[in-house]
Amino acid sequence: MEINLSTLKDGETRHYDICIMGSGPAAFALALPFLQQSTKPPLRVAMLESSPAVGFDVQSLYDGVNAGLLANRLSWPTNYCLQSRLRTYGGTSNHWGGWSWPLESSDLAGDPVPPPWPIPYEELLGYYKEAQKPVMQLGAFEYDNPQYWIDHSATPLQEMPLPADSPLRTRILQFHAIKFQQEYGGLVRNSSLVDAYRDANVTGLETEVFGAASRVKAMVARTIVNRRPGQTNYFTAKYFVLAAGAVATTRFLLQNGLGNSSGHLGQHFMDHPYLNSASFTLNRGNIPDGVYNFYFGNAIVDPDQRDLSLQSLPSPGSSGATFIAGLVPKLGFLRDKGISSFRVLLGGVGNRPGTIQTNIEPLPTSTGTISLSDRTDPVFGQKEVEVDWQLTPNARKTGQAMFDATQQALEGLGYGSNFIIPQLDDRVWDPGLHPMGTTRMAAQQKDGVVDPNMRVFDSSNLYVASSSTFPTAGYQNPTFTICALALRLADFLKSGPPS
Ligand SMILES: Cc1cc2nc3c(=O)[nH]c(=O)nc-3n(C[C@H](O)[C@H](O)[C@H](O)COP(=O)(O)OP(=O)(O)OC[C@H]3O[C@@H](n4cnc5c(N)ncnc54)[C@H](O)[C@@H]3O)c2cc1C
Known part of the structure; x- marks a missing residue:
């Protein structure tokens, strides 16, 4: 009731x-x-x-x-506690x-x-x-098997032909808001x-x-x-x-x-530190349509896999389960570099293929905290929170390794050139x-x-x-x-x- x-x-x-x-x-x-x-x-x-x-x-x-990094932000979210x-x-x-x-x-x-x-x-x-x-x-529980989606899609999809020694592999992200x-x-x-x-x-x-x-x-x-x-x-x-x-x-x-x-x-x-402002020139002519559909667009999937077709990245609140192929690191690469994990989406920020949507795994820090502030709420008079977001030096190191690996992969396949990667100081992450x-x-x-x-x-x-x-x-x-x-x-x- x-x-x-x-x-x-x-x-x-x-x-x-x-x-x-x-x-x-x-x-x-x-x-x-x-x-x-x-x-x-x-x-x-x-x-x-x-x-x-x-x-x-x-x-x-x-x-x-x-x-911390949430104070005095000029871009959204300007008020983390509320937004x-x-x-x-x-x-x-x-x-x-x-x-x-x-x-x-x-x-x-x-x-x-x-x-x-x-x-x-x-x-x-x-x-x-x-x-x-x-x-x-969501759709099928198939996150590490790109072939499943290739086999079940009405739209041609193809796995990115990364070389065997690439530090990256394909993983599926699903959406249903x-x-x-x-x-x-x-x-x-x-x-x-x-x-x-x-x-x-x-x-x-x-x-x-x-x-x-x-x-x-x-x-x-x-x-x-x-x-x-x-x-x-x-x-x-x-x-x-x-x-x-x-x-x-x-x-x-x-x-x-x-x-x-x-x-x-x-x-x-x-x-999660997000960074959406890296970009490159997309060499569309070099990208097979199936790869483009899979990594640079994204597909609607009915939860029962009856009806598969393509649409652009869904906005919050959109209906229907959808999916896209993303790039994530192989474990050996993380161990070799001593970094945390990350993921890269090439579907384009705001449907602009050639922009790169990334986030990295944050590490727990002793300085990042939620505590009680001196302010009280307007109804019950109870103490409001203070949220303090801090990153460790790992964020810069992981971010750099992520962009290096992405650039190398896309240049190696001839899919992209002219990469622009922002300076990775802590304030650049959302x-x-x-x-x-x-x-x-x-x-x-x-x-x-x-x-x-x-x-x-x-x-x-x-x-x-x-x-x-x-x-x-x-x-x-x-x-x-x-x-x-x-x-x-x-x-x-x-x-x-x-x-
Ligand atoms: C813009 C935005 C986009 C996001 N997109 C994604 C996404 O794509 N994928 C993803 O995995 N996550 C996403 N998230 C995060 C996701 O929304 C949260 O992980 C999820 O909602 C957490 O669920 P929850 O039930 O723990 O908390 P909440 O959804 O925050 O629910 C908390 C509940 O507690 C109630 N409550 C609080 N205080 C009291 C009280 N004192 N008495 C009674 N009730 C109280 C609230 O009213 C609310 O109903 C997004 C968040 C935002 C803000």
């Missing part, structure tokens, strides 16, 4: 098995497996969403201080691009960039496959097991000490009336999950003094709007904030579903991984861990 919190009595308490803060991709992916359950009695789930109605946001509550996320039903999926590809096994192994993730890749792979169509509505509340809100509305509360601003937790750890008794949610705090309601549950996006989740833990026994909370802030890393997952409490099951180490029943748990970032857009991890968490909670 969908329920406006204001329809409850002030002070009333509601009881559930699982209570989720947020309604973005992470929250929906976590809730979907509970819509139909065969176990008796079934688990009941509440999603608590801040915005009062579809299409309304409470965005001013997301304001904050932009520090990297949306505080509304469906969360930031209301204006994301739907770019999706899974992390690779080397990303989780910490090879060549530590730390490794404390979960086996094979396990995550299973959840990627589970998320691929039912949650993300679904709005999660649009796709799955109806299922929740008609469900007797999952309830979505609106105008439910989670402002705190009620906890009790329980042995060495604390235990959450209730999540506290408040309405907003005339820009002032309205009534207060309480949600009890066996398990509580913070799925409010990386920045808001980290802020919430900091505000509540939870999760920081190791000192890692708010540390290791990462976002943040990808993918906040990650600040509630790091680790095998041991001393190394992170959440355990491999995404339970906050200091708490017996508080969990995090967010990119904030990523120990490393890869070059991949994060939402597919967020949703795969949320499905994994759903399975774990279904098995009934101790609370």
Whole structure:
């Protein structure tokens, strides 16, 4: 059901098995497996969403201080805290691009960039496959097999004939910019097991000490009336999950003094450095049509592969799953150079073939942080965040190696000449709007904030579903991984861990 919190009595308490803060991709992916359950009695789930109605946001509550490389930006995003996320039903999926590809096994192994993730890749792979169509509505799970797309495309496609010793290889990127509340809100509305509360601003937790750890008794949610705090309601549950996006989740833990026994909370802030301003002269006459279609255009693919045709790069919000071939590094190249990973798209920035769309894997740094600022929000008077983005010298080194390898490959094939690569100082990169890393997952409490099951180490029943748990970032857009991890968490909670 969908329920406006204001329809409850002030002070009333509601009881559930699982209570989720947020309604973005992470929250929906976590809730979907509970819509139909065969176990008796079934688990009941509440999603608590801040915005009062579809299409309304409470965005001013997301304001904050932009520090480090985010301060005084002249180009978009000029205000990272506001522009990297949306505080509304469906969360930031209301204006994301739907770019999706899974992390690779080397990303989780910490090879060549530590730390490794404390979960086996094979396990995550299973959840990627589970998320691929039912949650993300993408095409076939074929990211490392260009031949699959060549064989199934109505439009001629051909793999780029890179020499065997090239440091680059082809990987497939898929796009489908679904709005999660649009796709799955109806299922929740008609469900007797999952309830979505609106105008439910989670402002705190009620906890009790329980042995060495604390235990959450209730999540506290408040309405907003005339820009002032309205009534207060309480949600009890066996398990509580913070799925409010990386920045808001980290802020919430900091505000509540939870999760920081190791000192890692708010540390290791990462976002993907993007650079779209490199360009070259495209020697179109030398590029076979199939290669041009595959790497420089991109193809529509029906999720059931019935209808394949070409279109230009999709804009945010466009419908239908699409794909493009990108270039990524071979692992040996990364090891030899001692750099992190990257990806290169030649589809053209704003449909201008000859421009290069890149991003590189950021490294966790001790200086990149999310912390509480001195400013308070305009409704609840709670401390706003300060987000400080920093890059390590690795960014310059990785960027240089990426552009050298790309230039060499395209010149070698006669596809491009006259390369113009900007000076790679830290200010040249734009943040990808993918906040990650600040509630790091680790095998041991001393190394992170959440355990491999995404339970906050200091708490017996508080969990995090967010990119904030990523120990490393890869070059991949994060939402597919967020949703795969949320499905994994759903399975774990279904098995009934101790609370
Ligand atoms: C312009 C843009 C383009 C992007 N494109 C891509 C892309 O192509 N591919 C990709 O993988 N990623 C992309 N991203 C990132 C992607 O949007 C996020 O990874 C994804 O939305 C994260 O999902 P989430 O559920 O963790 O958080 P969010 O989607 O941010 O959802 C958080 C939810 O928590 C709610 N909330 C917050 N605080 C409270 C509170 N106190 N009480 C109650 N509810 C609260 C919010 O209202 C919201 O519903 C893009 C981001 C932006 C900004």
